[in-house]
Amino acid sequence: MNLFNKLIAAALPIIPKGIVRKVSARYIAGDTLTDAVRVVRTLNAEGAMATVDVLGEYITSLSDAETNTKYSCEVLKTIEREKIDSNLSIKLTSLGLDLDAGHCEKNVRTILETARGHGNIFVRFDMENSPYTSRTLELHDKLKGEFNIGVVLQAYMRRSEDDIRTLIANGSRNIRLCKGIYNESETIAFKGRDEIRANYLRCLELALSNGLYVGIATHDPFLIAGAKEIITKLKLPRERYEFQMLLGVTEPMRRSLIKEGFRLRVYVPFGADWYGYSIRRLKENPAMAGHITKAIFTGR
Numbered sequence: 670m671n672l673f674n675k676l677i678a679a680a681l682p683i684i685p686k687g688i689v690r691k692v693s694a695r696y697i698a699g700d701t702l703t704d705a706v707r708v709v710r711t712l713n714a715e716g717a718m719a720t721v722d723v724l725g726e727y728i729t730s731l732s733d734a735e736t737n738t739k740y741s742c743e744v745l746k747t748i749e750r751e752k753i754d755s756n757l758s759i760k761l762t763s764l765g766l767d768l769d770a771g772h773c774e775k776n777v778r779t780i781l782e783t784a785r786g787h788g789n790i791f792v793r794f795d796m797e798n799s800p801y802t803s804r805t806l807e808l809h810d811k812l813k814g815e816f817n818i819g820v821v822l823q824a825y826m827r828r829s830e831d832d833i834r835t836l837i838a839n840g841s842r843n844i845r846l847c848k849g850i851y852n853e854s855e856t857i858a859f860k861g862r863d864e865i866r867a868n869y870l871r872c873l874e875l876a877l878s879n880g881l882y883v884g885i886a887t888h889d890p891f892l893i894a895g896a897k898e899i900i901t902k903l904k905l906p907r908e909r910y911e912f913q914m915l916l917g918v919t920e921p922m923r924r925s926l927i928k929e930g931f932r933l934r935v936y937v938p939f940g941a942d943w944y945g946y947s948i949r950r951l952k953e954n955p956a957m958a959g960h961i962t963k964a965i966f967t968g969r
């Protein structure tokens with residue numbers, strides 16, 4: 670990240686919310702579930718599948734966790750009722766992991782039972798920052814025999830290769846592999862672009878060659894090319910994996926993968942709590958700094 674972009678990233682908290690919202694509009698379906706359904710329908714018409722995420726990450730009470738649980742259940746019922754091609758992604762901290770692990774498990778079970786009762790919809794546990802890695806994997810391990818679920822591994826984490834071996838050994842079926850979005854210390858995470866890419870491809874090959882279904886979540890052309898090479902080498906049928914991208918990101922690449930016949934899923938966040946999500950995405954991508962300054966100066 671160059672100095673200019675670093676300065677913009679540091680200034681994000683003081684940038685007026687209205688401007689952040691304008692810049693973020695393409696990355697978030699909208700405030701309501703109706704917005705999410707509309708966006709998923711458009712994606713389905715393009716040939717993409719979706720995974721819906723209710724924005725509600727930073728909670729302070731168990732009653733917030735209950736609200737998020739109800740909302741996720743509402744999403745599941747809507748997916749079935751509206752017959753849209755989507756599953757659900759959840760974050761355990763938004764369901765109370767940090768406040769009361771037992772309560773969180775109860776909330777997760779409520780969501781998973783709803784998913785099972787509405788067409789056995791798949792539910793993905795997103796991976797958050799390192800204090801939650803083991804607890805997320807443990808809960809996934811505990812529930813995977815009962816429900817249609819999967820978890821996420823982050824290629825920047827040094828532990829991920831071992832975690833994948835454990836997932837293979839314990840009979841897990843489905844992972845999403847991404848680079849990882851949080852700022853982790855060098856003691857536990859790879860920091861360099863090339864070492865993260867190398868670990869991504871190592872983890873991907875390990876997972877695919879051992880029968881795990883993988884959501885290959887990246888917009889990095891280098892990794893997409895590497896993934897295609899592994900897929901060809903292993904002679905994998907297209908039902909054994911899918912590509913995944915975030916809403917509003919690298920759309921031409923998304924369309925070209927669909928055109929090539931690959932399964933592709935788009936992550937569709939929605940909800941009134943859009944600010945935290947936007948700030949993370951904006952900090953993550955230096956190029957966005959330019960969009961923010963443009964919005965500041967032009968008001969568009």
Ligand SMILES: Cc1cc2nc3c(=O)[nH]c(=O)nc-3n(C[C@H](O)[C@H](O)[C@H](O)COP(=O)(O)OP(=O)(O)OC[C@H]3O[C@@H](n4cnc5c(N)ncnc54)[C@H](O)[C@@H]3O)c2cc1C
Nearest residue numbers: 795796821847848849850886887888889913914915936954
């Ligand atoms: C479907 C999906 C689910 C995810 N789930 C998780 C999760 O559970 N936990 C987690 O830690 N992380 C998650 N991530 C985020 C992920 O870890 C990365 O931070 C993010 O995808 C960027 O990495 P990249 O592989 O696309 O490579 P990068 O090198 O970051 O990006 C490659 C190129 O893609 C474009 N690009 C990437 N991001 C953006 C953006 N935000 N805006 C505009 N352009 C962009 C740029 O052109 C960039 O040069 C998820 C990502 C995806 C796609």
